[in-house]
Amino acid sequence: MTNQLPLGLYVHYPWCKRKCPYCDFNSHPINESLITDKSYLNVLLQDFQENLTYIDNRKFLSVYFGGGTPSLLAPNLMALLLKEISPYVTSDTEISMEANPGTVDKDRLKAYKDIGINRISLGVQSFNDKSLKLLGRIHDGKTALNACNAIVEAGFDNFNLDIMHGLPLQHNQEALEDLNKAIDTGCNHLSWYELTIEEDTYFGAHPPKLPNEDELSLIEESGFELLAKANFERYEVSGYTKNKRCLHNQNYWYFGDYLGIGAGAHSKIKLKDITYRKANLEDPKAYMQSVENNSVKFFKVDKDSLPFEFMLNRLRIFDKVKIDEFTNTTALDFSVVEDKLHKACDKGLLVIENDSFYLTKLGRWMLNDILEMFL
Numbered sequence: 001m002t003n004q005l006p007l008g009l010y011v012h013y014p015w016c017k018r019k020c021p022y023c024d025f026n027s028h029p030i031n032e033s034l035i036t037d038k039s040y041l042n043v044l045l046q047d048f049q050e051n052l053t054y055i056d057n058r059k060f061l062s063v064y065f066g067g068g069t070p071s072l073l074a075p076n077l078m079a080l081l082l083k084e085i086s087p088y089v090t091s092d093t094e095i096s097m098e099a100n101p102g103t104v105d106k107d108r109l110k111a112y113k114d115i116g117i118n119r120i121s122l123g124v125q126s127f128n129d130k131s132l133k134l135l136g137r138i139h140d141g142k143t144a145l146n147a148c149n150a151i152v153e154a155g156f157d158n159f160n161l162d163i164m165h166g167l168p169l170q171h172n173q174e175a176l177e178d179l180n181k182a183i184d185t186g187c188n189h190l191s192w193y194e195l196t197i198e199e200d201t202y203f204g205a206h207p208p209k210l211p212n213e214d215e216l217s218l219i220e221e222s223g224f225e226l227l228a229k230a231n232f233e234r235y236e237v238s239g240y241t242k243n244k245r246c247l248h249n250q251n252y253w254y255f256g257d258y259l260g261i262g263a264g265a266h267s268k269i270k271l272k273d274i275t276y277r278k279a280n281l282e283d284p285k286a287y288m289q290s291v292e293n294n295s296v297k298f299f300k301v302d303k304d305s306l307p308f309e310f311m312l313n314r315l316r317i318f319d320k321v322k323i324d325e326f327t328n329t330t331a332l333d334f335s336v337v338e339d340k341l342h343k344a345c346d347k348g349l350l351v352i353e354n355d356s357f358y359l360t361k362l363g364r365w366m367l368n369d370i371l372e373m374f375l
């Protein structure tokens with residue numbers, strides 16, 4: 001039997017002060033009465049309780065409050081959930097919370113730290129007022145900078161900033177200014193995303209004027225260079241760090257296990273060499289009802305789909321893949337994928353060594369072609 005995998009807990013909080021025009025996450029504008037309402041929290045507690053058998057007495061590698069804007073959930077309410085999960089948490093568990101700069105100050109951040117949050121991921125997007133306005137954000141550049149300082153003053157030494165580039169009317173210089181300001185905050189992690197226009201969003205229906213291809217390439221190239229000079233290692237498509245990777249996200253990419261609670265949250269758990277999945281309902285009301293009825297259940301994943309799922313996640317991160325990672329996470333024999341990997345190797349997309357394999361530069365460019373081989 002293969003080993004137990006590291007386990008993460010994801011908690012989805014689906015509300016935001018306002019919906020941003022580019023965002024297709026499962027997030028909805030909050031109705032003021034919900035801010036102090038405990039009903040969603042109570043459902044989260046129940047969702048957690050209903051799935052305890054899948055935790056199987058393991059401890060969490062990471063806990064991640066994502067959204068939406070979980071920093072709208074008051075620290076004293078979040079503490080109730082943290083208390084519930086405390087038997088499964090150790091002093092090494094990474095406990096992250098996403099925050100929006102328009103919702104936090106030093107005292108509130110300190111309160112989150114006091115209840116056990118040890119990592120903040122702040123959605124800055126940009127420090128430039130013009131860009132923030134065009135992105136429909138609830139904060140300006142000064143508020144974003146103040147929130148970064150407040151994170152440090154509250155005592156967090158482990159924090160990420162989300163920065164987007166390729167913004168409407170943005171020039172290379174402005175994109176680099178955003179990165180420089182982000183680096184100067186002292187953060188040890190940056191998520192640097194290119195703005196994508198998603199179909200079911202306001203921008204999808206009313207596309208803004210974006211920088212042209214040449215400008216986008218220039219932003220990307222000079223951004224890579226700037227981040228490397230500042231000693232930020234790129235370890236994933238959009239993830240950069242100074243020696244402190246996000247354990248929670250890394251566990252997804254390493255095809256580890258995770259329990260997801262909250263609206264739309266997904267779970268993947270391997271028990272006795274069988275992989276199970278669950279996908280909670282997206283709509284918060286329908287989700288809450290489904291937890292009351294205990295109507296959404298884990299199901300067994302078909303073994304044939306595991307090689308593709310493994311590659312889809314694991315090849316996203318640039319470290320060499322150990323062969324026993326495949327056998328341990330999927331409980332399948334390596335021979336299931338060996339021929340296909342050799343074919344990719346013959347095409348110059350992959351290098352296979354004794355106990356590991358990794359993508360070549362060409363393979364990184366043609367990742368989709370490799371993934372198709374496992375479909």
Ligand SMILES: C[S@@+](CC[C@H](N)C(=O)[O-])C[C@H]1O[C@@H](n2cnc3c(N)ncnc32)[C@H](O)[C@@H]1O
Binds near residue numbers: 024163196197
């Ligand atoms: C769920 S949000 C978490 C942060 C928080 N909700 C906020 O916006 O302040 C995760 C991150 O995904 C990025 N993101 C969201 N929509 C995007 C898009 N259309 N293109 C690129 N990045 C996007 C943003 O950087 C955002 O901060």
Ligand code: SF4
Binds near residue numbers: 020
């Ligand atoms: S605050 Fe974050 S999650 Fe909410 S709508 Fe904006 S980008 Fe999406």
